[in-house]
Amino acid sequence: MLLGLLLGLGLFLVWWSCWVPAPPTTSSRRRSGPLDRLSDEIVQAGFAGLSVRTLLVGTVIAFFLVLALVHAIVGVLAIAVCFAMVGAYAPLAVVRGRARRRRTRLRDMWPDAVDNITSGVRAGMALPEALSQLGTRGPEELREPFRAFADDYRLTGRFHDCLDRLKERLSDPVADRLVESLRIAREVGGTDLGHLLRTLSGFLREDARTRAELETRQSWTVNAARLAVAAPWAVLAMLSTNPESVRAYSTALGAVVLAVGAGVTGVAYWAMVRIGRLPEDERVLR
Secondary structure, eight states: OHHHHHHHHHHHHHHHHTTOOOOOOHHHHHOOOHHHHHHHHHHHTTOTTOOHHHHHHHHHHHHHHHHHHHHHHHOOHHHHHHHHHHHHHHHHHHHHHHHHHHHHHHHHHHHHHHHHHHHHHHTTOOHHHHHHTHHHHSOGGGHHHHHHHHHHHHHHOOHHHHHHHHHHHHOOHHHHHHHHHHHHHHHHOSSOHHHHHHHHHHHHHHHHHHHHHHHHHHHHHHHHHHHHHHHHHHHHHHHTTSHHHHHHHTSHHHHHHHHHHHHHHHHHHHHHHHHHOOOOOOOTTO
């Protein structure tokens, strides 16, 4: 019995060793999926207490609420499903729109924040102190994360761990570049930190100026795409007040027309936005 038990245990360990996951490589740790990007957008929008799961549950709840409401008013399931899909996308649109506007504001603030760090370093402050003083002297929207960094550093004294938590609170590509530059400067040392920060500040200012000009020229494309998407559904909402039009869409052919229209509208909007979209910074240093 003992030999059989040992044999079975050995065979089990051999089988188990075939299913041990490989350690993640650097590239796999840095690769971001749709849920990671959505989580970053939630933080960038200022909803730090909101999780991705809660947001997705909110979209499902919005879908069924709008479905029930429109179906109770109109009485046609196909029309109710169309407007329910719009209602389900509304929470995502709110988060992404707010995140996009806040990224635009922060893009103009990051050079000033880097200049504050540079001034602190030139005044003889240690690097953690120069970062911590952004919690009181930095741009208003950036003060809270750096104030939390200062609290973490006073409690733990571990600079690298505090930088990692700062990156999570900011979830911004510019913040990732700044944090990793400061991490390398802390590890390597030397007298080039001031030059590095001045170079980064100039690069950020030039990037913000160029992107602002491109976004001004690109805004008409985005507005045209949104108008082209909204117009057919606004017409459908007005037609839903007419009982004869509602009866036309209550048939199978009417449902097919709505489904084809929704598909064409979605593909056209995606194509127009993708053609006119500016490249966004990705968090390759997460």
